[in-house]
Amino acid sequence: MKLGNVKSLRKYSIPTLLSMGWLAIIGLIAVLYPLISSSDPKATYENDIAVGPFTNGHLFGTDTNGYDIFQELLHGTRLTLLVAVVAVGVGGAIGSLIGIFSGYVRGKIDAVVNVVFSAILSIPNLVLALGLVAVLATAPDVNSTVSSWRQVFVVVLSLTIVIIPILGRIARGATLSWSNREFVTAAKSMGAKNSTILWKHIVPNVLPAVMAIAFLAVGVVIVAEGSLSLLGVGIPDGNSWGAVLAAGRNDMEYTPHVMYFPIICIALTVISCNQIGDVIRQSLDKREARI
Amino acid sequence: MSNLPPMLSLRDFSVSFDTARGPLYAVRNVDIDVADGESLGIVGESGSGKTVLSRGAMGLLPKRVAHRSGTVVYDDHDLSQAPRKELREYWGTGMAMIFQDPMTALNPVRKIGSQLTEGLRIRLQMSKTDAAARGIELLNRVRIPDPAAVMEKYPFQLSGGMRQRVMIAIALACRPRLLFADEPTTALDVTVQAQVMQLLSELRHEMGMSMVIVTHDLGVVAGHTDRIAVMYAGEVVEIAPTKQLFANMQMPYTEALMKSIPRLDTPSGQRLPVISGRLPDPTQPETGCSFASRCPYVTDKCRAEAPPLVEVSPGHSYRCWFPIGGSR
Amino acid sequence: MAGSGKAHLRNSEEIILRVEDLTMEFPAGGKKFVRAVSGISFDIERGETLAIVGESGCGKSTLGKAILQLPKPTSGSVNFQGQELTTLNKDALRDIRPAMQMIFQDPVSSLDPRLSVAKIVDEPLKIWDRGDEMWRSNKVDELLNAVGLDPALVRDRRSYEFSGGQCQRISIARSLALEPLLLICDEPVSALDVSVQAQILNLLQDMKERYGLTLIFISHDLAVVKAVSTRIMVMYLGKVCEISAPDELYSRPRHHYTHALVSSVPIPDPNVAARRTTLEGEPPSPMDPPSGCRFRTRCPGATDLCAQEEPQLHEVSAGHYVACHWPRP
Numbered sequence: 001m002k003l004g005n006v007k008s009l010r011k012y013s014i015p016t017l018l019s020m021g022w023l024a025i026i027g028l029i030a031v032l033y034p035l036i037s038s039s040d041p042k043a044t045y046e047n048d049i050a051v052g053p054f055t056n057g058h059l060f061g062t063d064t065n066g067y068d069i070f071q072e073l074l075h076g077t078r079l080t081l082l083v084a085v086v087a088v089g090v091g092g093a094i095g096s097l098i099g100i101f102s103g104y105v106r107g108k109i110d111a112v113v114n115v116v117f118s119a120i121l122s123i124p125n126l127v128l129a130l131g132l133v134a135v136l137a138t139a140p141d142v143n144s145t146v147s148s149w150r151q152v153f154v155v156v157l158s159l160t161i162v163i164i165p166i167l168g169r170i171a172r173g174a175t176l177s178w179s180n181r182e183f184v185t186a187a188k189s190m191g192a193k194n195s196t197i198l199w200k201h202i203v204p205n206v207l208p209a210v211m212a213i214a215f216l217a218v219g220v221v222i223v224a225e226g227s228l229s230l231l232g233v234g235i236p237d238g239n240s241w242g243a244v245l246a247a248g249r250n251d252m253e254y255t256p257h258v259m260y261f262p263i264i265c266i267a268l269t270v271i272s273c274n275q276i277g278d279v280i281r282q283s284l285d286k287r288e289a290r291i
Numbered sequence: 292m293s294n295l296p297p298m299l300s301l302r303d304f305s306v307s308f309d310t311a312r313g314p315l316y317a318v319r320n321v322d323i324d325v326a327d328g329e330s331l332g333i334v335g336e337s338g339s340g341k342t343v344l345s346r347g348a349m350g351l352l353p354k355r356v357a358h359r360s361g362t363v364v365y366d367d368h369d370l371s372q373a374p375r376k377e378l379r380e381y382w383g384t385g386m387a388m389i390f391q392d393p394m395t396a397l398n399p400v401r402k403i404g405s406q407l408t409e410g411l412r413i414r415l416q417m418s419k420t421d422a423a424a425r426g427i428e429l430l431n432r433v434r435i436p437d438p439a440a441v442m443e444k445y446p447f448q449l450s451g452g453m454r455q456r457v458m459i460a461i462a463l464a465c466r467p468r469l470l471f472a473d474e475p476t477t478a479l480d481v482t483v484q485a486q487v488m489q490l491l492s493e494l495r496h497e498m499g500m501s502m503v504i505v506t507h508d509l510g511v512v513a514g515h516t517d518r519i520a521v522m523y524a525g526e527v528v529e530i531a532p533t534k535q536l537f538a539n540m541q542m543p544y545t546e547a548l549m550k551s552i553p554r555l556d557t558p559s560g561q562r563l564p565v566i567s568g569r570l571p572d573p574t575q576p577e578t579g580c581s582f583a584s585r586c587p588y589v590t591d592k593c594r595a596e597a598p599p600l601v602e603v604s605p606g607h608s609y610r611c612w613f614p615i616g617g618s619r
Numbered sequence: 620m621a622g623s624g625k626a627h628l629r630n631s632e633e634i635i636l637r638v639e640d641l642t643m644e645f646p647a648g649g650k651k652f653v654r655a656v657s658g659i660s661f662d663i664e665r666g667e668t669l670a671i672v673g674e675s676g677c678g679k680s681t682l683g684k685a686i687l688q689l690p691k692p693t694s695g696s697v698n699f700q701g702q703e704l705t706t707l708n709k710d711a712l713r714d715i716r717p718a719m720q721m722i723f724q725d726p727v728s729s730l731d732p733r734l735s736v737a738k739i740v741d742e743p744l745k746i747w748d749r750g751d752e753m754w755r756s757n758k759v760d761e762l763l764n765a766v767g768l769d770p771a772l773v774r775d776r777r778s779y780e781f782s783g784g785q786c787q788r789i790s791i792a793r794s795l796a797l798e799p800l801l802l803i804c805d806e807p808v809s810a811l812d813v814s815v816q817a818q819i820l821n822l823l824q825d826m827k828e829r830y831g832l833t834l835i836f837i838s839h840d841l842a843v844v845k846a847v848s849t850r851i852m853v854m855y856l857g858k859v860c861e862i863s864a865p866d867e868l869y870s871r872p873r874h875h876y877t878h879a880l881v882s883s884v885p886i887p888d889p890n891v892a893a894r895r896t897t898l899e900g901e902p903p904s905p906m907d908p909p910s911g912c913r914f915r916t917r918c919p920g921a922t923d924l925c926a927q928e929e930p931q932l933h934e935v936s937a938g939h940y941v942a943c944h945w946p947r948p
C-alpha cells in the first residue's frame with residue numbers, strides 16, 4: 001500500500017479517503033500541537049462558563065469549569081494517540097515476536113503460548129485493563145499519590161498487555177498457515193537456515209496480516225482508554241479525549257455538548273482505523289486467493 | 292446442438308491486466324457459447340489465458356488490476372457489469388470452479404470438513420449433521436479413502452491428488468449448473484483420473500450440468516468433451532466439435548500441439564518433439580497472426596495482417612491464412 | 620519384515636542413492652498413525668532416471684521428501700554418496716543439501732508470493748553465496764531462458780501474476796540453480812501443456828547429459844514416464860509393487876495393479892471410446908491397510924494366500940522385479 005502519488009489514491013473509495021484524511025489531520029495535530037495552538041487548554045473563561053458551541057469564539061463551547069472544549073480536545077489528541085500508538089506498537093511488536101516464534105517452532109512451546117493467549121483473550125478487554133491498572137497503579141506507600149506521569153505510564157502499560165495476545169494470536173495463526181506452505185519446505189531443501197526462513201519468508205508474509213488488525217487495535221485502545229477515564233482510572237486532568245469525556249460526565253444534564261465532542265472524535269478515529277484495517281485485509285485476501 | 296439459448300455466452304470477451312510494463316492482454320476477443328449440458332474443452336499452451344478466461348467469465352478476477360470488456364451472459368442474465376454482490380448469488384449453486392492450484396485455493400488453517408460443508412450450510416441452509424453427511428458422501432464419490440477421517444484433516448496433511456479431489460468435491464457440493472474445471476486432474480493418476488472424469492460425466496447427465504474443462508491433457512479432452520477450443524496467446528485460434536478437430540484440424544498450432552503429445556506407443560528414451568520458440572510478449576500485441584513467430588508455414592501476409600476467424604463447417608472455425616489441407 | 624523385499628537392490632560402484640526399509644508415519648489423531656511410506660527400499664545409479672508412479676495418495680511425495688529428510692523419516696536408512704543421511708546432524712545435512720534438490724508438487728505454493736521471480740531463482744545461489752551479484756544475475760537469466768521464460772519479461776513480476784505452468788517453470792529453474800547431483804522431480808510437468816512439457820523434459824535430459832544429473836521422477840503420466848525414465852518403480856499404498864525397465868513394464872506388466880494402471884491411460888483419440896475404469900473397488904484407508912498384499916481388496920487375481928502372506932519382491936525376468944504371489948503372465 002504505497003500512498004506515494006496522488007494518482008494512486010484514486011483507487012481507494014471515498015470512505016477510505018475520508019478515513020485517511022481524518023487520521024492524517026489528527027496525526028498532524030498531535031505532532032504539531034505546540035505550533036498550532038498558543039492558548040492554554042486549561043485557561044478558564046470566567047465569563048463563558050458552560051456555554052454551548054459556537055458562542056463567543058468557543059467553537060465547541062465550554063464546560064462548567066470554563067474550559068474551552070475545542071482547546072482541550074486539541075491538546076488531548078497528543079496523549080490519546082500517543083497511548084494508542086505506543087500500546088499497539090509495543091504490544092504488537094511483542095505479540096508478533098511471541099506469535100511468530102511459537103507458530104514456527106510449534107510443539108510444546110506453542111501449545112503453552114496458545115493456552116495463555118486464549119486464557120487472556122477470554123477476559124473482556126476492559127476488565128483486563130482495569131485489573132492491570134488496579135494492580136500496577138497501587139502506590140507502594142498508601143499516603144503518596146500516584147504521580148500523573150506514572151499514571152499515564154500505567155495506562156499505556158496495561159493497554160500494551162491487553163494488545164499483546166490480540167495481535168500475538170493473529171501473528172501465530174498467520175505463521176502457522178504460512179509455514180505450512182511448500183515454499184518454506186523448498187527453502188529448507190535449499191539449505192536455508194531457520195533464521196533466514198523466518199526473516200525472509202515468514203515475517204514479510206505475516207506482518208501485513210498483523211498490520212491490518214493493528215489498525216483495528218488502535219480503535220480498541222482508544223475506546224479502552226476512554227472507558228478507563230470514565231471509570232476514573234485513566235489519563236488524569238482532561239489530558240486525553242477520554243479524560244475530557246470523563247470530566248464532562250458529571251455535568252451531563254447541564255452541558256451535554258461537553259460529552260458529544262470527545263465522543264465524536266473517538267468514534268471518527270475508531271471508524272477510520274477500522275476502515276483502513278479492512279482495506280488492508282481485503283487487499284491481502286485478494287492476493288492470497290490469487291483472485 | 293439444440294436451439295435453446297446457451298447456458299453461457301461470451302461475446303468479444305477480453306481481459307487485460309495492469310502491470311508495471313503497461314497493459315497485459317491475457318484474453319483477446321473471445322466468442323464462446325456453452326450449451327445446456329454441453330462439455331467444452333479448452334486446450335492451449337501454458338500462459339495462453341485459459342485460466343484467466345474461465346476466471347473472467349465467472350467474475351473472479353482482481354478488480355483492481357484486471358479489466359474485462361465484452362459481454363458475459365449466463366443463463367439469460369447479463370453478468371458483464373454485475374457487481375460482486377450479485378455475482379456471489381450465482382457462485383456455488385449456479386457456476387462453480389475447480390481451481391487449478393488446490394493448495395492456494397484451500398484455506399491452510401481450516402479443516403477440510405468445514406471448507407467442504409461451508410457452501411452446503413450457507414447456500415443450501417443444510418443442518419450441520421446433514422452437511423457433514425453429504426460432505427462425506429462427496430469425498431466418497433471423488434474416491435478419497437477414509438472420508439470421515441479426511442474431514443478432520445488440514446490441507447497440508449493430504450497428498451496433492453487428494454487436495455485436488457477435495458477441490459472437486461467443494462465445487463460439486465452445491466450441484467452447480469455450470470462447472471469450470473481448471474486442470475481438474477493434473478495431480479491424479481490415471482485410474483483415479485478415469486474415475487473422476489467418469490463422475491463428472493455422470494453428473495452432467497444426471498443434472499444436465501454444463502462443463503468447461505481446461506486441460507492440457509488431450510487424452511482427457513478426447514474422451515470427455517463435445518467441443519474443443521484451442522487457445523493461443525489469449526485468442527481462440529480454432530474451435531470445433533471434438534471428433535472434427537482431431538480428424539480435420541486446420542490451424543498449424545493445433546497440429547503442432549497434437550504432434551508433441553507423448554504417447555505410450557513411442558519407445559522410451561526418445562527426444563520429444565517441441566514447438567520451438569515461445570509465446571509472444573502479452574504486453575506487445577502482434578499486428579499479424581499471433582503464432583507467426585513459431586509457425587512453420589509463416590508468410591509475409593501472416594506477419595502483416597491478423598487472420599480473422601473463419602468457419603469451415605458448421606461449428607468449426609479457425610484463425611489462419613493458410614490452413615492445413617488448404618492450398619498453400 | 621513386512622517390507623516388500625530387497626532382491627532388487629544392486630551392488631554397484633555407481634550407486635548414488637540407496638534407500639532401505641524407509642518408513643514414514645504421520646500422527647492421525649489419538650494413538651493412530653498414517654503410515655504413508657511403509658518399508659520401501661530402492662537404489663539409483665549415477666545418471667539413471669528412476670520414475671515413481673502410483674495411485675494418488677500412495678506416498679510418492681512423502682517418499683521424495685523423506686529422502687531429503689524433510690522431515691526425517693520414522694525409520695529406515697537413506698544413503699547418499701556413501702553418507703547416511705538419517706543420522707547426520709543439522710549442519711552436516713545442510714552442507715549436503717545443494718547436491719540434492721527437489722521440484723515440489725504444487726508449483727504455486729512452492730513460490731513465495733512476496734518475492735520477485737528473480738529473487739526466487741536467486742535464493743539458493745544467495746544462500747550459498749555463489750559468485751557475485753553480477754554473476755548471479757546472469758545465472759538467473761540463463762536459468763529462466765533454459766525453462767522457456769523470457770528473463771526481461773518475468774524477472775520483476777511476482778508469482779501470483781503467472782499461470783500455473785509458468786510457476787512450475789520458475790520452480791524448475793530454481794531447483795537447477797545449484798546444479799545438484801540428484802534432482803527429485805515431483806510431478807514436474809503435470810501443469811504444463813504438451814509442448815512446454817516436451818521442452819522441459821528435453822531440458823532435464825540435457826541437464827542429465829551435461830552435469831551427469833540423476834533424476835527421481837514422480838509422475839502419474841505414464842506416457843511421459845516412459846519417455847524419460849530408465850527404470851520405473853510402481854507403488855501402491857506405501858509399498859513397492861513392481862520395478863522394471865520401461866519398455867518391458869508397459870509391454871508386459873506383471874503386477875495386477877500395474878496392469879490396471881497401464882490399461883487406464885486415456886488415449887488422445889475421440890474415436891477410441893473412453894475406456895471404463897479397469898480398477899474397481901474402494902481405495903483402502905492408509906490408516907488400516909489390508910493384511911497380506913495391500914492390493915488384494917481390488918485385485919482380480921487375489922486368493923487366500925494373498926490375505927495371509929505379504930508378497931516379496933522377486934525377479935521374474937532380468938531386471939524385472941515384482942511383489943505378487945500370482946504375477947500375470
Ligand SMILES: Nc1ncnc2c1ncn2[C@@H]1O[C@H](COP(=O)(O)OP(=O)(O)OP(=O)(O)O)[C@@H](O)[C@H]1O
Binds near residue numbers: 310343356780784812
Ligand atoms: N494477476 C495477474 N496479473 C498480471 N498478469 C497475469 C495475472 N494473472 C495472469 N496473468 C498473465 O495472464 C496470462 C495468462 O495466464 P493464465 O493463467 O490464463 O494461463 P493458462 O492458460 O491458464 O496457463 P497454464 O496452463 O499454465 O495454467 C499469463 O501471461 C499470465 O502471466
Ligand SMILES: Nc1ncnc2c1ncn2[C@@H]1O[C@H](COP(=O)(O)OP(=O)(O)OP(=O)(O)O)[C@@H](O)[C@H]1O
Binds near residue numbers: 653680
Ligand atoms: N503432513 C502430513 N500429515 C499427515 N498425513 C500426511 C502428511 N503428509 C502426507 N500425509 C498422508 O500420507 C499419504 C501419502 O501422501 P503423499 O503426499 O505422499 O501421496 P502422493 O503419492 O504424493 O499422492 P499424489 O499423487 O496425490 O500427490 C496420504 O494419505 C496423506 O494423507
Ligand code: SF4
Binds near residue numbers: 582586
Ligand atoms: S496465419 Fe500464417 S503464421 Fe498464422 S498460423 Fe496460419 S500459416 Fe501460420
Ligand code: SF4
Binds near residue numbers: 914
Ligand atoms: S499378491 Fe495376490 S492380491 Fe496381491 S497383486 Fe498378487 S495376486 Fe493380487
Ligand SMILES: [Mg+2]
Binds near residue numbers: 341
Ligand atoms: Mg491455468
Ligand SMILES: [Mg+2]
Binds near residue numbers: 452724
Ligand atoms: Mg504427491
